Amino acid sequence: MFSLFRYHNKAEKDLARYINNVFGFYPHNIALYQLAFTHKSVSTRKLSGITVNNERLEYLGDAVLSSIVAQYLFKKFPTKQEGFLTEMRSKIVSRASLNKLSMKLGFDNMVMYAKSHDRHSQFRSIGGNAFEAFTGALFLDRGYNFTYKIIVDHIILMHLDIDDIEKNDVNYKSKLLEWSQKEKHHVEFKHVGTQGDGFDKLYVIQILVDDKEYGKAVDYSIKGAEQLAAEKTWHQMEEESQDTEKQ
Secondary structure, eight states, X not given: OOOGGGSOXXXXXXXXXXXXXXXXXXXXXXXXXXXXXXXXGGOEEOTTOOEESSHHHHXXXXXXXXXXXXXXXXXXXXXXOHHHHHHHHHHHTSHHHHHHHHHHHTGGGTXXXXXXXXXXXXHHHHHHXXXXXXXXXXXXXXXXXXXXXXXXIIIIHHHXXXXXXXXXXXXXXXXXXXXXXXXXXXXXXXXXXXXXOGGGOEEEEEEEETTEEEEEEEESSHHHHHHHHHHHHXXXXXXXXXXXXXX
């Protein structure tokens, strides 16, 4: 029978309980998961000069998560082509999707970050990053096969409706770029500025279609702002098309 006595202090025991409650297992190397929940705003440096935060685990987890989702979709949709599988994987591992997922899992209560920054505004990116870092920690702690089972059983099957994502979740950036290539139009995602600084920085993206200004959007990541601007642009173009048909 598993014993919490293997962990050395209350913080380790609390984190182990949380992971078991949400994901159904107890960590072997609890330090990896503590690192996964350590945001760069509270980074520390070891004597060797190595910065201690979750960015390296985030890098690893991003690759592992992408591989797991690709493998799952490959099995679930045996007759679908590469383009469909790539689009579905992009939807599932997008920053917006991971941020929403992290909120469902309660990551906002687990991530350690500088308290001078507002939780609600900052967590839009912190949560998704921490989930990728958690996946990296899980991979190092238990290996790929165990990680695959946890992600599929406790994330994809419990928290994601794959059929609904297939039908309804639109990647407007991809849709806009595909349209532009097919119809021979020039689309530019222009980074026109930033708002705030440090961890409060917002990115401003303006979309130009054949040099005409369309949707403009702001988000805590460039990719997020591009998606929002693309959605605005797509709907604006649909309205213009409808107005033209009425004339």
